[in-house]
Amino acid sequence: MSKVLVLGEAREGALRNVSFEAIAAGKKLGDEVVGLLVGDAVADLAQELIAYGADRVITVEHPNLAHYTSDGYSQAVLAVVEQESPGAIVFGHTAIGKDLSPKVASRLQIGLISDVTDIEGEGADAVFIRPIYSGKAFEKVKIADGTVFVSIRPNNIAPLAKDAGRSGDVSSVSVDVQNLRSIIKEVVRKSTDGVDLSEAKVVVAGGRGVKSEEGFEPLKELASVLGGAVGASRGACDAEYCDYSLQIGQTGKVVTPDLYIAAGISGAIQHLAGMSNSKVIVAINKDPEANIFKVADYGIVGDLFEVVPLLIEEFKALKV
Ligand code: FAD
Numbered sequence: 001m002s003k004v005l006v007l008g009e010a011r012e013g014a015l016r017n018v019s020f021e022a023i024a025a026g027k028k029l030g031d032e033v034v035g036l037l038v039g040d041a042v043a044d045l046a047q048e049l050i051a052y053g054a055d056r057v058i059t060v061e062h063p064n065l066a067h068y069t070s071d072g073y074s075q076a077v078l079a080v081v082e083q084e085s086p087g088a089i090v091f092g093h094t095a096i097g098k099d100l101s102p103k104v105a106s107r108l109q110i111g112l113i114s115d116v117t118d119i120e121g122e123g124a125d126a127v128f129i130r131p132i133y134s135g136k137a138f139e140k141v142k143i144a145d146g147t148v149f150v151s152i153r154p155n156n157i158a159p160l161a162k163d164a165g166r167s168g169d170v171s172s173v174s175v176d177v178q179n180l181r182s183i184i185k186e187v188v189r190k191s192t193d194g195v196d197l198s199e200a201k202v203v204v205a206g207g208r209g210v211k212s213e214e215g216f217e218p219l220k221e222l223a224s225v226l227g228g229a230v231g232a233s234r235g236a237c238d239a240e241y242c243d244y245s246l247q248i249g250q251t252g253k254v255v256t257p258d259l260y261i262a263a264g265i266s267g268a269i270q271h272l273a274g275m276s277n278s279k280v281i282v283a284i285n286k287d288p289e290a291n292i293f294k295v296a297d298y299g300i301v302g303d304l305f306e307v308v309p310l311l312i313e314e315f316k317a318l319k320v
Pocket of ligand 1: 247252
């Protein structure tokens with residue numbers, strides 16, 4: 001696997017962290033990491049990929065690539081794979097990566113190892129670790145030979161230190177992106193407080209114990225003080241206390257922040273599937289027998305409406 005192709009993912013003109021994590025994964029797999037940027041006007045982002053370890057960058061720019069579509073992006077990626085013949089291709093296991101990687105892998109008739117959380121060993125000896133059975137177990141996968149396609153779970157593989165002084169070649173590949181079966185006319189974003197839940201370093205999540213939409217206010221404030229994002233259990237979403245876009249778990253988002261604060265969440269297995277790999281878990285629950293305490297590093301038995309304001313006060317004081 002001497003050459004590795006890594007997709008850099010941009011959103012609203014900025015690269016997502018998972019792009020840098022994918023480069024770090026690529027470095028473990030091969031000698032040369034080639035960053036790939038697909039979009040309408042993405043060349044300005046190439047230097048940042050190089051600063052995080054890409055040896056060179058290829059851009060594919062076309063007006064039909066202004067928004068993600070699986071048809072458009074797969075045409076771009078396939079053209080570059082054909083030109084470069086990489087030994088490995090690495091994407092983030094994001095909404096885009098989850099859609100694009102099986103499509104491209106099946107077109108190329110190569111194996112896909114998805115949702116990788118760690119890589120042991122290097123090059124042809126690399127062993128890929130990925131959760132199975134909703135995170136209850138991990139499997140180790142090794143590729144016998146040939147090209148491998150890997151998607152990595154955000155927030156698991158540490159990016160390399162940024163070195164703004166690194167240099168590398170930036171070239172473009174021209175692809176006539178046509179025959180799209182879907183065309184994105186406009187993207188209307190839901191208003192959020194800014195921090196992307198899947199990439200947040202701190203997540204403050206509320207469950208049915210939050211009791212109402214207003215009950216989420218203290219959690220929003222705590223998340224804001226900690227520079228994090230708000231998440232939720234399905235219980236809270238089903239009760240209409242918050243939007244389903246906040247749902248974490250087996251049928252929601254998978255998050256692996258440095259700090260996960262679960263308030264009023266019982267810890268059902270389907271919820272744990274989306275957060276149990278967080279680095280530090282703090283649970284706040286009135287019930288000392290709640291299942292969430294089994295995965296928590298720190299447990300606070302108490303009423304969240306008393307505990308969360310105290311945490312806000314303490315964290316604010318620490319910041320002063
Ligand atoms: P509850 O289980 O009702 O727990 C509320 C908790 O709040 C209790 O532990 C209680 O002690 C505590 N509490 C109450 N008041 C307070 C207070 N004032 N202060 C502190 N603590 C308090 N769930 C998910 O979360 N994500 C998923 O992706 C998901 N997918 C699912 C998929 C399937 C196929 C199925 C069948 C279920 C799925 N679920 C999922 C639902 C899951 O099984 C649970 O029903 C859900 O997680 C429960 O949400 P909860 O913990 O908020 O509510």
